[in-house]
Amino acid sequence: MVQLYKSGAYLLNGTEIIEDNEQVNAVLSSKLGTAVPTKEEAAKGTIAYRILEQHNTSGNMEKLKLKFDKLTSHDITFVGIIQTARASGLEKFPVPYILTNCHNSLCAVGGTINEDDHMFGLTAAKKYGGVYVPPHQAVIHQFAREMLAGGGKMILGSDSHTRYGALGTMAMGEGGPELVKQLLSKTYDINMPKVVGVYLTGKPQKGVGPQDVALAIIGEVFANGYVNNKIMEFVGDGIANLSADFRIGIDVMTTETTCLSSIWKTDDEIKEFYEIHGRKEEYCELNTDKVAYYDGMIYVDLSKVKPMIAMPFHPSNTYTIEELNANLMDILADCEKKAKVSLGGSVDFTLRDKVRNGKLYVEQGIIAGCAGGGFENICDAADILRGASIGADEFTLSVYPASTPIYMELVKNGSIAKLMGAGAVVKTAFCGPCFGAGDTPSNNAFSIRHSTRNFPNREGSKLQSGQIASVALMDARSIAATAANKGYLTAATDIDVDYTTPKYFFDKTIYENRVFDSKGVADPSVSIKFGPNIKDWPEMIALTDHMLMKVVSEIHDPVTTTDELIPSGETSSYRSNPIGLAEFTLSRKDPEYVGKAKEVQRAENARRQGKAPEEELSEIAPVFDLIKSHFETVDYKNTGIGSTIFAVKPGDGSAREQAASCQRVLGGCANIANEYATKRYRSNLINWGMLPFIIANEELPFTNGNYIFVPNVKKAIEDKKTEIKAFVVGDTLKEFTLKMGELTEDERTIILKGCLINYYKG
Template structure:
C-alpha cells in the first residue's frame, strides 16, 4: 500500500526508481552510460528546486531568501498580521494579499467582535490595496485554488493547510510574522529543504477517496519524521489516474505529515482545472528532470489503498476501516489507553460504549472545509445517499461546500437535493468544524469528519469543563456510506453505488458580485475601522545580558499541538486582542499556567520600573541572592525575569502565531524542548523574541517550579554560540547545557531586540 525507501532515490524519466544504495552506481551506469550525473546535480532536477530557485533572492541555493508571489490570510490571523505590519511601517501591500473570512464567520461569540474584525479586513484591503472575501463566500484555501494559484508560483498563507501543490503552486503555511516580513518586502529565510518523492502508481478502487490515500501516507510518515520540514513532490504514472479534486484532497493533508510544502507534476487535468476557472494562462506543465535525485521516496500503490479511518486524537492514528471493524474492541481499548496521555486523565473517555450489536455507532458526520468540501467529494457523497435516509436517531450529517461557486453548482446539478432528501443539512462555506467552532457534538459523542485534524478539542468540547467528544477522520464517501447505514461505521467500498461524475461549471460572477478587489491600488485616505476588541500589541522588552526564568509548565506528552498551547474554537474570537487572548494560554492542557506566568511577570514589570522585586514576587529574593554567590554583578538592569515552558516536542498542527505570542504577552522568554515539531512553530517563537532552546533527550535537570539562570545569554546570541551553560537555582547552582540550534543573522537580531515589531522599528 505505502512503502518508504530507507535511502534517497533516483528517478529516471519520471518512471523508474533506483534506490541510493551500494548497487545504485552500477544500475545508473547501465541505464545512462556516459550520461550519468552527480547526485548534487540530479538533486537540482526536482520540480521544487526549480521553483525555489526562481523565487530565491540570495544567490545561494543553500541559504534561501524567498519572496512569494501572493499572500493569503483569514479572519483569525489577518488582524494581528496587519497590526504588526502597521506598527512596523506598512504603507501598501507589495503583492496580492487576500483576506478571507471563513473562521469567525458565524459571529456567534463575543457580541460584535467577529464582524468588527471583518470590517477591519475590508477597510485594510481598501487602504493597503488588497482583496477581501466576505464571510460564507469561500474557505481560505478553496478561494486560493480557484483564484490565486498558478503554475510555478509560490504562495504564503497564515494557515498551516496552505497547500496548492496539486495545481503546480508551492505554498507554505506559516505564523503571521512571516507574512509581515513579506508585506514589508523582506524575505522568508530557510536552508534549502530536502525533497522527498511520492511516487504514485495504479488507480484507486471505486469508493476510495483522497482522504483515504492521505491518511494511509500520514500513518506511515508522521511518527518517524520521514518528511519533517521537507518538501513532498508527487510524481509517477498514478498521478494521471487522479482528478484535480482528488489530487487537491491528498495535497491539503500533507500538512499533517509535518512537511514544509508540497508540489505535484502537472498535466492536462490541471490545465483543464485552470480553464474551468477562467485562468488558463496560469497553467504551467511541471515535471522532474530526466535524472532526478530525491532525499527519500514514498511509493504508493493507489490500487491497494482501502477506506481509512484516523482514530482520536491524531491524523496519524490510522487503521483501515476493515481492520477496525475486524478488531473493534481491541482497537477501541487501545485508543482509550492513548487518550489517557492526550487528555491527562481529566475526563473519563470511552469509545467501547459505542459498540452496538458488534458494530461501531457514531453520532455525527461532517464533510467540510478545505479537505472535505470539494465538488467531487460532495457529489459522490450525494450519490451514495441518493434515496437513502440517515435515520431519526442520534446520528446527524452536515455538509459544508468549500465555496459558494461549488455550492451553487451542487444546487444546480441536484446534489444538494439528494443530500437534504436523505436528512443531511447543507451549510455555507465555513472552517468551524475543523477547529472546534461549529457542530460540536454532545458529551462523549463520536464524530466522523472529512476535515483536516482530530486533535483533542478540535471538535469544540471543553476538557476543563469536564466535556469531551472526539473525532475520527474519514473520507466523504465512507462518511456518506455510514450515514446511509444510519450511523453504523461502513466503508464506501462495501456498498453498491453508481457514481454520476457530473461536470463542474465555475461561475465567477459570484465572486465578481461580492468580493472586493482593489486590483493592487491602495487608497491611503481610507480610515481603518477598529472594533473595541482590536488592541495593539503590548511593549516587548529586548533581551537582557542574563536571564532568570521560572519553569511554569512541564509537558511530557510525546507531541504538544498548538491547539494545546492556545486553544482554537471559541477562543479564536479573541485573537485580535493579544492580552485578552493570552488568558486562554494552555487552558486546556495546564490551567494553572496563566496564573503562574503572571506572577513571574509581575517581578519583570517591577524590574523594568525599578521597583521592589520582593514586593512583586516574594520568593525572588532568595533566588537572586543564591545567584549572586557566584555572579555578584547580577542586578535589575542586566538580568531579565520571565517564564519558560518545557515540552518534549511542541508545535504540531496549526501555524497560529498566538501559540507563541500569548506566552510572550504573559512574560515568556523561552521554550525548552527536546525538539520542535514544526519549523513554523519555532519561527513563531523567534519572531516573538523567544529563545527556542533545545535540551538533550535525557533526564531533565529541572522540574516545574524551578528557576533557571542563564548568564551572558545576550552575548551568546550575539556571538552565534550554538550552546550555552545554564543553572538550576536551588541550594546551589546546578549546571546543565542548552542549545539554540541554527539561527539566521536576522533571527538573532529579532531575539536581541525582543520581537519582530522592535526589529523593524530599529
Template sequence: MITLLQNGAYLLNNSEIIEANNEAEAILKSKGVVETKEEAKQNTMAYNILKEHNTSGNMEKLEIKFDKITSHDITFVGIIQTARASGMEKFPLPYVLTNCHNSLCAVGGTINEDDHMFGLTAAQKYGGVYVPLHQAVIHQFAREMLATCGGMILGSDSHTRYGSLGTMAIGEGGGELAKQLLNQTYDVNMPGIVAVYMEGTPSYGVGPQDVALAIIGAVFNNGYVKNKVMEFVGPGIKNLSAEFRIGVDVMTTETTCLSSIWKTDEKIKEFYDIHGRIGDYKEIAPGACSYYDGVIKVDLGAIKPMIAMPFHPSNAYPIADVKANLKDYLHECEERAKVSFGDKIEYSLMDKIIDGNLYVEQGIIAGCAGGTFENICDAADILKKSDGIGSDKFTLSIYPSSTPVQMELIKNGVYATLMEKGAVMKTAFCGPCFGAGDTPSNNAFSIRHVTRNFPNREGSKVQNGQIASVALMDAKSVAATAANKGFLAGADEMEGVDFTKPKYYFDKSIYETRVFDSKGVADSSAELVFGPNIKDWPSMTALTDDLMLKVVSEIHDPVTTTDELIPSGETSSYRSNPLGLAEFTLSRRDPEYVGRAKDVYAMEVERREGKAPAGELADAYDKVKKQFPDADAVNTALGSTIYAVKPGDGSAREQAASCQKVLGAWANIAQEYATKRYRSNMINWGMIPFLYEKENLPFELNDYIYIPGIRKAIEEKADKIKAYVVGDAMTEFEISIGELTDDERKIILAGCLINYNNTSK
C-alpha cells in the same frame, strides 16, 4: 500500500526509481545517465521553483519572496497590526483576506464582524483583496483564483497547500507574512525533497482522504518528511482527478512537511481552463534524472477506506480492520486519551459498540479537504442508494468549500438529493475543523472529512467535563456510514454505487458581485475601522545581558499541538485582542499556567520599574550571587518558560507563541520543535527556542533557571549555552538554540519582530 525507502533515490523519466545504494552508479551508467548526484538534485520541480523565488544567490541559504500571500479572519488582524507597527504603508504584493473562520457573528457580541470590517477597510486602505464571509474557505478561493503553475504562495493557515496545481505553498505564522508585507524575505535552509512515487489506480470506494491518511500514518511518527518538500511523481498521478489530488495535497500538512509540489498534466490544465485561467497553467515535471532525499512509494490500488482514530491524523487504519477488532482499537483510543487528559475526565468508548458495530453520532463533510465538488457529488451518489440517514442521534452536515461549488451543486440537483436524504447543507465555513461549528454532544463520536482531529479541538473542554471524539474519514465513507444510519461503514461496503462524476462548471459571478478587489491600488485616505476588541500589540523590551527564567508548565506528552498551547474554537473571537486571548493560553492543557505566568510577569514589571527583588525572587538572587557575585537584576530580564517534549504540531497560528510572550515568556525548552512554523513564531515574538535533548530534566515545575551571558551567546552564535537551576547547589546544565539566521538573532535580541523593524530603520 506505503513503502518508505531508507536511502535517497533517482527518478528516471518519471517512471523508474533507482535507490541510491552500492549498485546505483552501475545501473545509472547502463541507462546512459550522465548527471551527478548534485546535478540530479537540481532537476526536481521543487528546486527549480525555489530557485526562481530565491533572492539570496545561495541555494543552500534561501531568502524567498512569494508571489502572493493570503490570510483568514483569525489571523489577518494581527498580521496587519504587526506590519502597521513596523511601518507598512501599503501591501507590496497581492494579499487576499478571506473570512471563513470567525463566521459565527453571534458569538462574543460584535467582535467577529468587527474583524471583518477591519479586514475590508484594510484591503481598501493598503490595496488588497477582501472575500466576505460565507463566500469561500481560504484554500478553495486560492485554488480557484490565486494558484499558478510555478508560483509560490505564503498563507497564515497551516493547510496552505496548492502543490497539486503546480504552486509551492507554505503555511506559516503571522510574523512571516508581516515580513513579506515589509519587503523582507522568508529565510530557510534548502529543504530536503522527498518523492511521493504513485503507481496504480485507487480501488472502488477509495477517496483522497484515504490515500492521505495512509501516507500520514506511514511518515508522521518517524519524521520522514519533517520540514521537507513532498514532490508527487510517478505514473499513478495520471489516474487521479484534479480534485482527488487536491484532497491528498491539502493533508500533507499533517505529515509536518514544509511544502508540496506535483507533476502537472492535462487534468490540471483542464482545472485552470474551467476556472477561466488557462494562462496560469504550464507543465511542471521533474527532469529526466532527478535525485530525492527519500521516496514514499504509494500503491494506490492497495489502499482501502481508512479511518484516523482519535486523536491524530496519523492514527490511521483500514476501516475494515477497526470494525473487525473494535474493542482493541477503542481501548487504544482510551489509553491515548489518558496521555492527553490524564485523570481529569472519565473517557470510555465501549458504549459505542452496539451489536458488535460502532455507532457514531455525527458525520461532517467540510472545508478545504472535504467540501470540494467531487467529494460532495460522490457522497450524494452513495446516499442515493439509501432511504436516508434516519431519525436517531446521527446527523450529517455538509459544507461546500465555496459559493461557486454550492451554486453548481444546486444547479445539478446534488444539493436537493442530499437534503432529501437528511443532510443539512451549510455555507462555506471552516468551523467544523477547529471546533467552531457542529460541535458534537458530550461523549459523542464524530466522523469527519476535515483536516484534523486533535484532542481539545472539535468540542472537548476537559476543564468543564466535556469530551468529544473525532475520527477522520473520506467523504465517501462518511456517506456510507450515513446511509448505514450511523453505524461505521467503509465506502467499499456500498455495492453497486454509480459514481456519476458530473462535470463542474465554475461560475465566478458571485465573486464579481461580492469580492472587493483593489487591483493592487491602495487608498491612503481610507480609514481603518477598529472594533473595541481590536487591540494593538503590547510593547516589548529587548533581551538583557542575562536571563532568569521560571518554569511555569511542564508537558511530557510525546507531542504538544498548537491547539493545546492556545485552544481553537471559542477563543477565535479574541484573536484580535492579544491580552484577551492570552487568558486562554494552555487553558485546556494546564489551567494553572496563566496564573503562574502572570505572577512572574508582575515581578518582571517591578524589575523594569527599578524595584529590588523580593520574596522568592530575592531568595533566588541570593543563591545566584554565591556563584555569580556580579549578577544584577538591572541587566537580567525575568521571564516564564514552559518545557514540552515536542511542541508546535498543527496550526500555523502565531498566537501559540505570542500569547506566551504577552504574558512575559522569554523562551520554550524542548527536546525538539514539531514544526518550523512554531519555531518561527517563537522567534518572531522574541522567544528563544531552547533545546535540551536529554529525557531526564535537571529542572522541574516552579524552578528558576539562570542563564548568564545569554545576549552575548546569541550575538556570538554560541553552539552550547550554560544554564543553572537555581538552588543551594546551582545545578549546571547545557542547552542550545539550533541554527538561527542573522536576522532571527537580531529579532530575538530586539525582543520581537516589531522592535527589530523599528530599531533597524
C-alpha cells in the same frame, strides 16, 4: 499500500525509481549511457528545486531568501498580522494579499467582535491595496485554488493547510510574523529543504477517496519524521489516474505529515482545471528532469489503498475501516489508552460504549472545509445517499461546500437535493468543523469528519468543564456510506453505488459581485475601522544581558499541539486582542499556567520600573542572592525575569502565531524542548523574541517550579553560540547545557531586539 525507502533515490524519466545504494552508480551508468550526475546535480532535476531557485533572492541555493508571489490570511490571523505590519511601517501591500473570512464567520457570540474584525479587513484591503473575501463565500484554500494558484508560483499563507501543490503552486503555511516580513518587502529565510519523492502508481478502487490515500501516507510518515520540514514532491504514473479534485484532497492533508510544503507534476487534468476556472494562462507544465534525486521516496500503490479512519486524537492514528471493524474492541481499547496521554486523565473517556450489536455507532458525520468540501467529494456522497435516509436517531450529517461557486453547481446538478432528501443539513462555506466552532457534538459523542484534524477539543468540547467528545477522520464517501447505514460505521467499498461523476462548471459571478479587489491599488485616505476588541500588541523589551526564567509548565506528552498551547474554538473571537486571548493560554492542558506566568511577569514589571522584584514575588530574593554569590556583576538592571515552559515536542498543527505570542504577552522568554514539531512554531517563538532552547532527550535537570539562570545569554546570541551554559537554581547552582540550533542573522537580531516589531522599529 505505502512503502518508505530507507535511503535516497533517483528517478529516471519520471517513471523509474533507483534506490541509492552501493550499486547505484553502476545501475545508473548502464541505464543512462552517459556520465552519472552527482547527487547535488541530480537534486536540481526536481520540480521543487526549480521553483525555489526562481523565487530565491540570495544567489545561494543553500541559504534561501524567498519572496512569494501572493499572500493569504483568514479572519483569525489577518488582524494581528496587519497590526504588526502597521507598527513596523507598512504603507502598501507590495504583493497581492488576500483576506478571507472563513473562520470567525459565525457572528453569534462575543458581541460585535467577529464582524468588527471583518470590517477591519475590508478597510485594510482598501487602504493598503488588497483583496477581501466576505464571510461564507469560500474557505481560504478553496478561494486560493480557484482564483490565486498558478503553475510555478509560490504562495505564503497564515494557515497551516496552505497547500496548492496539486495545481503546480508551492505553498507554505507559516505564522503571521513571516507574512509581516513579506508585507515589508523582506524575505523568508531558510536553508535549502530536503525533497522527498512520493511516487503514486495504480488506480484507486471504486469508493476510495483522497482522504483515504492521505491518511494512509500520514500513518506511515508522521511518527518517524520521514518528511518533517521537507518538501513532498508527487510524481509517478498513478497521478494520471487521479482527477484534479482527488489530487487536491491528498495534497491539502500533507500538512499533517509535518512537511514544509508540497508540489506535484502537472498534466492536462490540471490544465483543464485552470481552463474551467477561466485562468488558462496560469497553467504551467511541471515535470522532473531526466534524472532527479530525492532525499527519500514514498511509494504508494493506489490500487491497494482501502477506506481509512484516523482514530482520536491524531491524524496519524490510522487503521483501515476493515481492520477496525474486524478488531473493534481491541483497537478501541488501545485508542482509549492513547487518549489518556492526551487528556491527562481530566475526564472519563471511552469509545467501547459506541459498540452496538458488534458494530461501531457514531453520532455525527461532517463533510467540510478545504479537505472535504470539494465538488467531487460532495457529488459522490450525494450519489451514495440518493434515496437513502440517515434515520431519526442520534446520528446527524452536515455538509459544507468549500465555496459558493461549488455550492451553486451542486444546487444546479441536484446533489444538494439528494443530500437534503436523505436528512443531511447543507451549510455555507466555513472552517468551523476543523477547529471547534459549530457542530459541537454532545458529551461523549463520536464524530466522523472529512476535515483536516482530530486533535482533542478540535470539535468544540471543553475538558475544563468536564466535557469530552472525539473525532475520527474519514473520507466523504465512507462518511456517506455510514450515514446511509444510519450511523453504523461502513466503508464506501462495501456498498454498490452508481457514481454519476457530473462535470463541474465554475461560475465566478458571485465573486465578481461580492469580493472586493483593489487590483493592487492602495487608497491611503481610507480609515481603518477598529472594533473595541482590536488591540495593539503590548510593549516587549530587548533581550537583557542575563536571563532568569521560571519553569511554569512541564508537558511530557510525546507531541504538544498548537491547540493545546492556545485552544481554538470560542477563543478565536479574541485573536485580535492579544491580552484577552492570552488568558486562554494552555487553559485546556495546564489551567494553572496563566496564573503562574502572571506572578513571574509582575516581578519583571517591577524590575522594569526600578523596583525590587521580590516586592511582587518574594521567592525571587533567595534565588537572586544565590546567583549573585557566584556572579558578582549580575543585578536586577541587567537580568530579565520571565517564564518558560518545557514540552517534549511542541508546535504540531496550526500555523497560528498566537501559540507563541500568548506566552510572550504573559512574560514568556523561552521554550525548552527536546525538539520542535514544526519549523513554523519555532519561527513563531523567534519572531516574538522567545528563545527556542533545545535540551537533550534524557532526564531533565529541572522540574516545574524551578528557576533557571542563563548568564551572558545576550553575548551568546551575539557570538552565534549554539550551546549556552545554564544553571538550575536550588540549594546550589546546578550547571547544564541548552542548545539553540542554527539562527539566521535576522533571527539573532530579532531575538536581541525582543521581537519582530522592535526589529523593524530599529
